Amino acid sequence: MIVGIDHVQIAAPAGCEARARWFFGEVLRMEELEKPPALKRRGGCWFRCGAQQLHVGVEENFHPAQKAHPALKVKSMVVLKTALNSYKIPFREDTANPGAKRIFVEDPWGNRLELTE
Numbered sequence: 001m002i003v004g005i006d007h008v009q010i011a012a013p014a015g016c017e018a019r020a021r022w023f024f025g026e027v028l029r030m031e032e033l034e035k036p037p038a039l040k041r042r043g044g045c046w047f048r049c050g051a052q053q054l055h056v057g058v059e060e061n062f063h064p065a066q067k068a069h070p071a072l073k074v075k076s077m078v079v080l081k082t083a084l085n086s087y088k089i090p091f092r093e094d095t096a097n098p099g100a101k102r103i104f105v106e107d108p109w110g111n112r113l114e115l116t117e
Helices: 017-027 077-086
Strands: 007-012 045-049 052-058 071-073 091-094 102-106 112-116
Touching: 007 045, 017 045, 017 052, 077 102
Parallel strands: 007 052, 071 112
Antiparallel strands: 045 052, 091 102, 102 112
């Protein structure tokens, strides 16, 4: 029945769009996608993530997800770490899963993100 994942949505506070475009667009170099006109008034942003999408949606009474998280694949961990360092964005190395190259970072609102090569 299920054939894949179309998109993952993370929550953010109202007014998140500029920081979302900076973090996901500029820092992580994800292409922003145009939201359908009927959904634009809800706020947030959509980004291409390979064949899938990452949606940043506005949530009232927002609280960051500190355990649940999307895991985003990257081409080069070296390039990613260089970009994060250049923007002074802290990340945490993780070696708990042998054989996996991954780090954890927080988005501008404190949501946990896993980035894996």
